Amino acid sequence: MSNRPRIFSGMQPTGSGELHLGNYLGALRNWVELVDQQKYEALFAVVDSHATTVEYDPKQMPHRIFGTALSYLAAGLDPERCSVFIQSDVPEHMELAWYLGTVTAMGDLQRMTQFKEKSDQYKQNVNSGLFTYPVLMAADILVYKATVVPVGDDQVQHLELSREIARRFNARYGQVFPEPKPLLTKTPRIMGIDGKAKMSKSRGNSIDLFDDAKTVEKKLKGAFTDPAKLRLGDAGHPEICNVFTMHTALTDAALVADIDRDCRSGALGCGDCKKRLVQSLNTALDPMRERAAALRAEPARVLDVLRDGAARAREIAQATLVEVRDAMGMRAEAPPR
Ligand code: ATP
Ligand code: MG
Helix, strand or coil: CCCCCEEEEEEECCCCCCCEHHHHHHHHHHHHHHHHHHEEEEEEEEHHHHCCCCCCCCCCCHEEEHHHHHHHHCCCCCCCEEEEEHHHHCHHHHHHHHHHHCCCHHHHHHCCHHHHHHHHHHHHHHHHHHHHHHHHHHHHHCCCCEEECCCCCHHHHHHHHHHHHHHHHHHHHHCCCCCCCEECCCCCCCCCCCHHHHCCCCCCCCCCCCHHHHHHHHHHHHCCCCCCCCCCCCCCHHHHHHHHHHHHHHHHHHHHHHHHHHHCCCCHHHHHHHHHHHHHHHHHHHHHHHHHHHHCCCHHHHHHHHHHHHHHHHHHHHHHHHHHHHHHHHCCCCCCC
């Protein structure tokens, strides 16, 4: 264990398990940069227990977990410099979640946007796990006493609640947890290509990290842009265009400035703008596609990383739980005579 400040984050093995451009530009790319800076001790989980809050095929779950872990490594996370593991390999997350649930107000959980959205998306299965998801998320973070949590903006509300939970726990049982803060990228929310909701693994509206070049081109062709800009010559509004947002994250700054100007003047049409984005995307995704192919050919490398990562994570998590149980008085002691 080192005494550098800790960062923690995770992604769910939902959909195919493999990640999309929103996950990458909103969080994963930041993880890679933060790890390379070596300022933090970093832990990243495949949060499989969270993914059980929606219906799934248990036979597929191992493949999805593999796909999420593979995405982390293919995106460039260096497993020598951080711990990559499966949430359910560290059962201390669950134990802490129970204790934290006892200092979490029902009213706070009821306000959570993700709960409202997911209850709407999965009307047939509004289970209590979906409701207490943010409590488990607080446990994921606090079990490592992480102070920095690199996520997309849809998770900012959950982070606020994590801080509130940490405060309530500390007020009741003594100072145990630091307050974790979200860390956002400059593109914290990528919309889906249909423009209707944020890009999500579970909505079929994503450009995936390992889509081949043809698929990316096809998906982008149909992608939603600024609705006011129908033809070449129409003035556009890049600030409300998802394609432009992706450019800002992936294209050279000088070219982005040209695109901005030419979109506004009408000189650049959406078709050409998308073609340029295809180029930027392929430049960014090619190395990831290659690394993913190499890892698929040698799956044991991914499994080894997950095993080693869980061992390191567990060491920290167990130490925290000793402290938590102690603070909460979870032990037997004869009363004084
Ligand atoms: P699901 O549809 O199952 O909820 P998801 O695509 O939302 O999947 P999550 O596993 O819930 O992915 O989130 C993983 C991380 O990716 C979180 O930090 C989240 O904030 C971030 N993220 C997810 N979607 C986007 C997006 N469209 N833009 C930016 N960040 C995103
Ligand atoms: Mg999500």
